[in-house]
Amino acid sequence: MNLHEYQAKDLFRAVGMAVNPGEVVRDPGAARALAESFGGSAVVKAQVHSGGRGKAGGVKLARSPGEAGKHAEAILGMSINGLAVHEVLISPIEEIGSEAYVGVLIDRGSRCPVLMVSAEGGVDIEEVAADNPEAIHRLRVDPRYGLLPHQAYGLATRLYDEPKLASQGARAIAQLYQAFVDNGASMAEINPLIATSAGQVLAIDAKVSIDDSELFRRPELAALRDPTTESAADRRAREAGLSFVKLGGNVGCCVNGAGLAMATMDLVKFYGGEPANFLDIGGSSNPDKVVAALEIITSDPGVRVILFNIFGGITRCDDVANGIVQAVERIGFELPLVIRLTGTNEEPARRILSEAGLAAASSMDDVVEKAVHLATG
Ligand code: GDP
Ligand code: MN
Numbered sequence: 001m002n003l004h005e006y007q008a009k010d011l012f013r014a015v016g017m018a019v020n021p022g023e024v025v026r027d028p029g030a031a032r033a034l035a036e037s038f039g040g041s042a043v044v045k046a047q048v049h050s051g052g053r054g055k056a057g058g059v060k061l062a063r064s065p066g067e068a069g070k071h072a073e074a075i076l077g078m079s080i081n082g083l084a085v086h087e088v089l090i091s092p093i094e095e096i097g098s099e100a101y102v103g104v105l106i107d108r109g110s111r112c113p114v115l116m117v118s119a120e121g122g123v124d125i126e127e128v129a130a131d132n133p134e135a136i137h138r139l140r141v142d143p144r145y146g147l148l149p150h151q152a153y154g155l156a157t158r159l160y161d162e163p164k165l166a167s168q169g170a171r172a173i174a175q176l177y178q179a180f181v182d183n184g185a186s187m188a189e190i191n192p193l194i195a196t197s198a199g200q201v202l203a204i205d206a207k208v209s210i211d212d213s214e215l216f217r218r219p220e221l222a223a224l225r226d227p228t229t230e231s232a233a234d235r236r237a238r239e240a241g242l243s244f245v246k247l248g249g250n251v252g253c254c255v256n257g258a259g260l261a262m263a264t265m266d267l268v269k270f271y272g273g274e275p276a277n278f279l280d281i282g283g284s285s286n287p288d289k290v291v292a293a294l295e296i297i298t299s300d301p302g303v304r305v306i307l308f309n310i311f312g313g314i315t316r317c318d319d320v321a322n323g324i325v326q327a328v329e330r331i332g333f334e335l336p337l338v339i340r341l342t343g344t345n346e347e348p349a350r351r352i353l354s355e356a357g358l359a360a361a362s363s364m365d366d367v368v369e370k371a372v373h374l375a376t377g
Helices: 005-014 028-037 065-076 125-131 149-156 163-182 212-217 232-240 258-270 287-298 317-331 346-355 364-376
Strands: 023-025 042-046 059-062 088-091 096-107 112-118 136-140 185-196 201-203 207-210 243-246 251-255 277-280 305-312 337-343
Touching: 005 163, 005 207, 023 028, 028 042, 028 065, 028 088, 042 065, 059 065, 065 088, 096 125, 096 163, 112 125, 112 149, 112 163, 125 136, 136 149, 149 163, 163 185, 163 201, 207 212, 232 243, 232 287, 251 258, 251 287, 251 364, 258 277, 258 305, 258 364, 277 287, 287 305, 287 317, 305 317, 305 364, 317 337, 317 346, 337 346, 337 364
Parallel strands: 251 277, 251 305, 305 337
Antiparallel strands: 023 088, 042 059, 042 088, 096 112, 096 185, 112 136, 185 201, 185 207, 243 277
8 A cells, every 4th residue: 555755754754764844735725824834935746646746747846835826726736647636745945965765675586675775866766777777775684683773874875975964864774664664564765865955864755655464453554545546446345355456358357266366367368368357255255245346347347258266165156156146136237247166065056046047167267268258259
């Protein structure tokens, strides 16, 4: 789950990091008043889950309260990379001496957090990685020991020659790592970490993603979710406890178990089709989940056929069959249904389906081939 800049900055402040002040507003009048309170000038920044806001015109410097109001009005009406702006962050303008990049993420290859720093901050770090990779310095952190003070200082010397700045930089790096660990983040970055003309190291941008699997034990972070950034299908899936990823194809897939869902998508591809989604209804026996799954799949206008692939273990086939029958009655869709059921309570499941005028096969190959044929033919 991605956080907005202002939310990420609050997490950074909680570990004591030096972060520039700011307040979030939703209307130009409030932006004007805040700029006034900052002594007349202000930075106005779009709060959207997208990088490159500066390039897209979503970060503007205002030299008067009136200008801050105008910028806020323009930015609040914008979309950045398809995301509508609902809030702007207003901060006093900082005098920038230098801009650095500091980030930490999980490196799956080494199964460790990796810190990355670059003196070439402010710009897109992906650009630096492509054009000038030696300008990015990496350090793998052994999670058993955490980040050691000399390691943080070593990284900071890559950013600053002056010892006073380097020790402030080391503090910011250590605090970033602390915030990353404390909040169950999968990624945390500061770009730019500035040194002000007066010699203060300060985070003026912040980006944090929380690992979704950490949210259940961190309700205070789960509450930061911005519902406007989530599609209706994603929200419905999350609320129903389904693992759902929308893809671009036309074969709607409803499967129990992530492994079987992956295998099903592979087979759809093998027969020349394109899956419309990954959808795992999980191992539970709950017809409501099946209804939710069908609502989500049928709400995608690209879907031409619905493919059920259920291997009954803990999941009972009769529960899935009941869910399918209920969903057909409740939603009343026209799309062809292709069903494969095998395993626990397969026989009652077939009875339930045939009483409702539906049929189920037991071969996975056959149903997938048929579904692809129906979707393309
Ligand atoms: P991003 O483009 O989404 O990463 O947004 P940033 O917060 O990083 O802002 C983009 C750029 O705007 C920064 O790299 C700075 O160059 C500039 N900027 C942001 N805040 C300030 C500020 O307080 N003072 C000055 N002079 N420039 C700023
Ligand atoms: Mn930035």
